[in-house]
Amino acid sequence: MTTPYTITRVGDAYLVSTRDVNWVLVEDGHDLTLIDGGYPGNTVDVERSIRDIGHQVRDIRGILLTHAHVDHLGGAARIASRHSIDTWTGPVEVPHARRDYLQQLSPARLPLVLWRRGALGWLLDITRLGGTDRGGIDQVGAYDASRLDLPGSPVAVPTPGHTDGHTSYLIPGSGVLVSGDALITGHPVSRLRGPQLIVRPFSHDRDATVDSLDAIASVDAGTLFPGHGAVWAGSMRDAAGQARATAGPWRP
């Protein structure tokens, strides 16, 4: 079972984009950093995308997670355990990644999104991809923000709210911000296109998610690689401003 994707390269960073979720590869010579890894069912797609850019899975020096939702952690956890690759996320996110608790929309609250156009197709799709898997990742550590020694020299930009320990990552040499679900540009259950907040029921703390747009606005990058949706070019201040406009109290 494979899922189609497109790959967009900006500098040394590659956005791999499926209909439902994205992941990112950062290249430094022979070495790679993988940021997020799709659903459990995307594991083969992540491996294929690595070959598509001329690498092998063994080139991965480390995996970073923006946050521990199943659509970002699932494939990454499987690749990490199969190939014994070290995985890091924000210190606050580590217990979430280990599944000491789960800050994810529960099946009981799914009706909050199922009324949306496209939601039923999305639900079928993510069920096929292992979206109901509640497993975590045991071998995960907290990154040292002052010294993230991985290919591409990622810089952690804490962006809590979507989950308590969500982190975005700046790839300085490529001018790319990997924003995870702190700021997205599209989603199968959203009719909006362009920078936006993910629909409200998916975020643990919506107010904190809005506050984290300030952190994104202050990042010096010209390209946004979101967790969902297409690549977006422009200033992070503009991206954050557009997303803020989608976040009014009357907006879902």
Ligand SMILES: [Zn+2]
């Ligand atoms: Zn998420």
